[in-house]
Amino acid sequence: MAANERATRPLVEMKGIVKTFGGIHALEGVNLDIYPGEVHVILGENGAGKSTLMKILSGIYQPSAGEIIVDGHAHTHMTPTQAAQFGISIIYQELSVINELSALENLFVGRIPVRRSLGFGRADQGLTKRKASTIVEKLGVVDWSVMEREASAMGEKLGLNIDLRTPIRELPIAHRQMIEIAKALMRHTRVLVMDEPTSSLTNVEIERLFSIVRQLRQEGTAIVFISHKLGEVRAIGDRFTVLKDGTTAGTGMIAKTTNDDLVRMMVGRTVKQYFLTEHAIARDRAPVLRVSNISSRDRKQVVDVSFKVYSGEIFGFAGLVGSGRTELMNCLFGTMARATGRIELNGHDITTRGPVESVKNGMAYITESRRQTGYMPNFSIKTNTVISRSVKISAFRGLWGLIREREDAAIAEDQRKLLRIKCSSTEQNITELSGGNQQKVLVGKWMCTAPEVFIFDEPTRGIDVGAKSEIYKIMRDLSNEGKAIIMVSSELPEILAVCDRIAVFHSGSIAGILDGATASEEQILSLAISGKGE
Amino acid sequence: MNRNRLATFWDRYGTLCILVIIVALFSALSPTIFTKPDNIVQIFVQSSITILIALGEFFAILIAGIDLSVGSILALTGMITGKLMVGGVHPFFAVLIGGIFIGIVLGAVNGLLVNFTGLHPFIITLGTNAIFRGVTLIISGANPVFGFPYGFITALTGNIWFVPAPVVLALAVALILWFVTAKTRLGRNIYALGGNREAAYFSGIDVKLHTLIVFMISGICSGLSGVLSAARLGAAEPAAGQGFETFAIASAIIGGTSFFGGKGRIPSVVIGGLIIGTISNGLNMLQIQTFYQLVVMGSLIIAAVSLDRLIGQAR
Numbered sequence: 040m041a042a043n044e045r046a047t048r049p050l051v052e053m054k055g056i057v058k059t060f061g062g063i064h065a066l067e068g069v070n071l072d073i074y075p076g077e078v079h080v081i082l083g084e085n086g087a088g089k090s091t092l093m094k095i096l097s098g099i100y101q102p103s104a105g106e107i108i109v110d111g112h113a114h115t116h117m118t119p120t121q122a123a124q125f126g127i128s129i130i131y132q133e134l135s136v137i138n139e140l141s142a143l144e145n146l147f148v149g150r151i152p153v154r155r156s157l158g159f160g161r162a163d164q165g166l167t168k169r170k171a172s173t174i175v176e177k178l179g180v181v182d183w184s185v186m187e188r189e190a191s192a193m194g195e196k197l198g199l200n201i202d203l204r205t206p207i208r209e210l211p212i213a214h215r216q217m218i219e220i221a222k223a224l225m226r227h228t229r230v231l232v233m234d235e236p237t238s239s240l241t242n243v244e245i246e247r248l249f250s251i252v253r254q255l256r257q258e259g260t261a262i263v264f265i266s267h268k269l270g271e272v273r274a275i276g277d278r279f280t281v282l283k284d285g286t287t288a289g290t291g292m293i294a295k296t297t298n299d300d301l302v303r304m305m306v307g308r309t310v311k312q313y314f315l316t317e318h319a320i321a322r323d324r325a326p327v328l329r330v331s332n333i334s335s336r337d338r339k340q341v342v343d344v345s346f347k348v349y350s351g352e353i354f355g356f357a358g359l360v361g362s363g364r365t366e367l368m369n370c371l372f373g374t375m376a377r378a379t380g381r382i383e384l385n386g387h388d389i390t391t392r393g394p395v396e397s398v399k400n401g402m403a404y405i406t407e408s409r410r411q412t413g414y415m416p417n418f419s420i421k422t423n424t425v426i427s428r429s430v431k432i433s434a435f436r437g438l439w440g441l442i443r444e445r446e447d448a449a450i451a452e453d454q455r456k457l458l459r460i461k462c463s464s465t466e467q468n469i470t471e472l473s474g475g476n477q478q479k480v481l482v483g484k485w486m487c488t489a490p491e492v493f494i495f496d497e498p499t500r501g502i503d504v505g506a507k508s509e510i511y512k513i514m515r516d517l518s519n520e521g522k523a524i525i526m527v528s529s530e531l532p533e534i535l536a537v538c539d540r541i542a543v544f545h546s547g548s549i550a551g552i553l554d555g556a557t558a559s560e561e562q563i564l565s566l567a568i569s570g571k572g573e
Numbered sequence: 574m575n576r577n578r579l580a581t582f583w584d585r586y587g588t589l590c591i592l593v594i595i596v597a598l599f600s601a602l603s604p605t606i607f608t609k610p611d612n613i614v615q616i617f618v619q620s621s622i623t624i625l626i627a628l629g630e631f632f633a634i635l636i637a638g639i640d641l642s643v644g645s646i647l648a649l650t651g652m653i654t655g656k657l658m659v660g661g662v663h664p665f666f667a668v669l670i671g672g673i674f675i676g677i678v679l680g681a682v683n684g685l686l687v688n689f690t691g692l693h694p695f696i697i698t699l700g701t702n703a704i705f706r707g708v709t710l711i712i713s714g715a716n717p718v719f720g721f722p723y724g725f726i727t728a729l730t731g732n733i734w735f736v737p738a739p740v741v742l743a744l745a746v747a748l749i750l751w752f753v754t755a756k757t758r759l760g761r762n763i764y765a766l767g768g769n770r771e772a773a774y775f776s777g778i779d780v781k782l783h784t785l786i787v788f789m790i791s792g793i794c795s796g797l798s799g800v801l802s803a804a805r806l807g808a809a810e811p812a813a814g815q816g817f818e819t820f821a822i823a824s825a826i827i828g829g830t831s832f833f834g835g836k837g838r839i840p841s842v843v844i845g846g847l848i849i850g851t852i853s854n855g856l857n858m859l860q861i862q863t864f865y866q867l868v869v870m871g872s873l874i875i876a877a878v879s880l881d882r883l884i885g886q887a888r
Binding site for chain 1: 756757758759760761762764765767768769771772773774775776777778779782783786834835836
């Protein structure tokens with residue numbers, strides 16, 4: 040492998056990096072060395088310091104102490120320009136492409152080539168930036184032909200078969216990410232940092248990404264890969280560095296390290312029950328939730344879906360991103376318009392027209408995006424916790440009545456203790472919490488509405504190992520209390536380990552329902568891709 | 574830590590500090606006239622209309638929206654109230670129907686249009702601003718209406734005890750609305766809507782109903798100020814309230830209300846309205862021409878908000 044034949048000198052070496060923010064240590068002496076032609080994985084829980092370290096590498100933050108050695112020259116700090124000149128590029132999780140521009144324009148943002156002459160003949164020229172000398176250059180007429188030529192060469196290399204004139208907003212996430220990679224590569228990148236690049240990709244797209252990463256590795260690019268998912272870390276990584284609480288907890292070859300060891304380094308303890316493997320046997324009990332013939336208004340995104348959820352089980356929805364699982368959940372909760380359908384809870388019809396009634400009828404929906412549809416950033420943990428309960432118990436569609444300060448504080452405090460939310464007080468603003476703790480607040484927000492039906496849509500997205508297993512435990516506890524639990528997840532190991540039955544979704548309907556105890560990843564995938572079993 | 578404390582202090586008392594600075598400035602420039610007790614009372618009276626419409630505007634901005642129609646609601650409600658009184662309706666009922674009821678209806682028109690079309694309130698109220706002004710001109714034939722019953726004018730320009738009636742009215746409305754924002758579930762839901770509309774919707778908050786209520790509140794506030802303005806001038810002017818949305822928005826923003834929604838406090842908005850009133854009065858006392866006043870007012874608004882932003886960034 041590339042890692043074995045790697046150069047003797049690292050491309051970049053970070054030594055004893057310390058970073059403090061107003062007295063708080065984000066990093067306390069982290070070491071990281073990156074060799075050409077390797078995929079270096081950085082692991083660590085949320086808040087371990089991964090992003091801070093990468094921001095120092097790209098020159099956005101200046102380290103408080105320590106040095107960065109690039110090409111044998113030691114720097115106590117680097118400016119973003121220096122980092123870019125050296126060839127360090129970062130692709131953030133939240134992509135930074137400009138949605139309103141075309142793919143082509145995005146590739147050349149900040150260095151759009153200018154025509155030298157206005158004649159019909161092609162003025163051949165490179166992209167080297169130099170001062171405009173002729174009047175024509177000063178006019179700044181965009182040279183589309185140069186852009187197209189360079190871009191299509193890069194597109195071919197990455198296997199990006201799209202019309203480059205398409206506006207970015209019309210492209211799927213995977214393509215946007217490819218554009219970012221192409222953009223980085225066109226600027227002579229030697230170290231490519233990818234921050235959780237797979238979090239919104241389908242399995243097929245992930246495979247494509249990995250083959251590109253392998254190709255880049257072959258060409259000698261160093262790739263720094265940040266991820267939470269051990270499966271893919273193993274598939275793509277050569278070496279790893281684990282960060283924990285701002286220090287280097289371990290580094291080594293991935294092939295020689297077990298998953299258990301990696302997890303232990305990340306959390307500082309063995310998480311034996313990373314997943315809860317105990318599966319409920321509940322088929323003899325009566326169904327809690329009976330969903331019949333749900334179709335979305337367009338009859339395309341969700342088509343005639345029926346299923347039952349039994350007491351004591353966790354019912355999972357697997358499928359490709361875009362197969363309509365989230366749309367089904369929205370149809371259940373009333374946040375998306377339905378054409379048909381009936382939802383019964385313990386024999387009572389709870390089919391509703393909107394979320395206001397759904398909440399009153401005892402439904403809870405932990406959505407897939409905390410930031411967009413989850414919390415109010417202007418509220419404290421306390422207010423975020425009690426808001427839905429307050430709506431549920433108030434007359435006149437949730438607006439009547441006075442705020443009961445003491446009651447709210449007590450409820451929020453109960454949830455904090457129950458869910459072990461790490462915070463200084465429930466008066467703290469929710470945006471100050473880590474992703475995992477925010478997720479727990481949102482779970483708590485629904486728990487205190489005392490619902491009978493819980494929908495968890497990608498409940499562990501972007502949260503760390505420790506918080507994940509706590510979320511699983513909460514789900515299992517709720518299901519043991521007899522609540523109907525529905526879970527949507529795109530992570531196959533997770534859904535296999537957590538769910539008792541798994542409905543595989545394919546283009547708007549259920550392609551098959553598998554038993555969680557016996558199903559395999561292959562079975563799920565083949566149903567999800569083709570809509571048919573093997 | 575020190576910076577942090579400054580930011581917290583500024584969050585709470587920043588608007589008050591700006592008021593103090595402005596009062597000090599005018600007292601120094603015009604020591605004899607500006608600081609006279611009569612003038613101080615006058616400032617409060619002049620500010621009441623600004624405060625009233627600013628209170629309504631505050632709610633519109635709180636849900637990350639805006640209400641550009643406050644000035645023409647003021648004119649239309651004033652005109653209808655005036656017409657009713659001249660037509661022989663008892664002032665009390667005229668105010669009830671023309672000011673409060675029509676105010677609510679016009680606000681509801683805004684709210685329903687926003688809900689129904691899904692367009693940003695900026696566009697809707699930009700349109701209704703023109704529509705309401707047009708209706709005012711149509712029903713009045715562009716002529717002012719006067720000859721109001723004596724009781725109407727004395728009741729709304731006289732004193733209640735020692736305090737001028739407009740001040741009492743503005744403060745009473747402020748008190749009620751403060752209670753709504755700080756103590757009721759309705760108020761909390763409105764803040765939720767402003768903080769994250771999508772999340773509020775998924776939390777079971779009826780976002781359309783709350784949006785409607787917000788614009789109705791803004792409508793009542795403008796309606797009441799329409800009545801006040803008619804009493805103060807002794808006439809319902811078809812051009813009344815033109816450009817008032819600027820002062821309303823400025824008061825709310827100087828009062829620390831976030832344009833992005835979800836953040837702001839009623840007491841600060843009241844002080845924001847007082848600041849606008851003080852600036853206008855101070856410039857009058859310095860005998861600065863109206864045309865120049867607008868220039869100074871605009872500059873001071875930008876300066877005050879910039880200062881606020883500058884200190885806020887210290888966090």
